[in-house]
Amino acid sequence: MTLSHPTSHPTSHPTSHPTSRPTSGPAGGAPAARPVLLHLDSSATRGPASLTRRLTGRYAAAWRERHGSAGYRYRDLAATPVPPIGPGYAALGQRVERLGPAPLGLDGVSALVARPAAGGTGGTDETGGTGENSAAGADLEGPEDAADLRREWAMTRPLIEELHAADTLLLGVPMYNFSVPAALKAWIDRITLPGVHRDPRTGEGLLCHTHVVVVTARGGGYGPGSPRAACDFQEPYLRAYFTEHLAIAPERLSFVHAELTRAGDLPKLASFREAAAASLAAATARLAELAAR
């Protein structure tokens, strides 16, 4: 852990069932789409002792007040961790990439998973190659590997569907060692399979209309011009990830930072208590604004 100078808790009901976003019907026909909020917390600290949980909880409460609870989904990535990816997942990603740049979509990947193993000794891979390069060599060798791949995909697809169904993704992200908690990284690694976040027919990003609100808390201060500004590997990392990998529109991606959160209890940061209170007040106000839009 490195520190630099510088509430209400959500009801926990993790969802493992995928939700499909209802679509609007013809004018005057089917009911309008129901908004869906996917709320993910990743702090190792449980309950209201976690500042990010308190802040995301407030946003979620305001959102539910406006939209009702039917479209609210919650996952506690620390309490119920997403399993780290294994060899079957890596092999699946390589298979998908070898098929080329066109997005496969979720059903395309499911079809690939259902196919017999390719790329074993003397075999040909799905592109017709001989499987001599390292990626093909890492491909499936037998029935156990194929079962592993199916297990990995079964753990992955519902998480991706859950994300695709959301209009808004809300993330609670404490800074851990200048970056994001491993619990969040495990979710990111699992949902980021090539070719599944674009429409296979049109190539359009499936998340280009999704809003993402990232709420961070940091013990120290990393704002522009501060001595540790260059050590912020949270916002630059998540910004690059969401815009480059998930094709989230930059104007739909919001960061809200509560800084200097340890000023209240660490003597070396005592002189930053006012700055910490101001940072928390600004974060709270910004979140209320975002929840109201």
Ligand SMILES: Cc1cc2nc3c(=O)[nH]c(=O)nc-3n(C[C@H](O)[C@H](O)[C@H](O)COP(=O)(O)O)c2cc1C
């Ligand atoms: C494992 C760990 C690593 C941390 N690393 C940093 C760090 O690199 N920089 C920092 O400013 N604060 C660091 N902190 C402090 C937290 O970011 C800070 O206390 C934050 O407010 C925690 O949010 P939470 O209450 O939602 O868990 C760390 C805390 C923990 C538990």
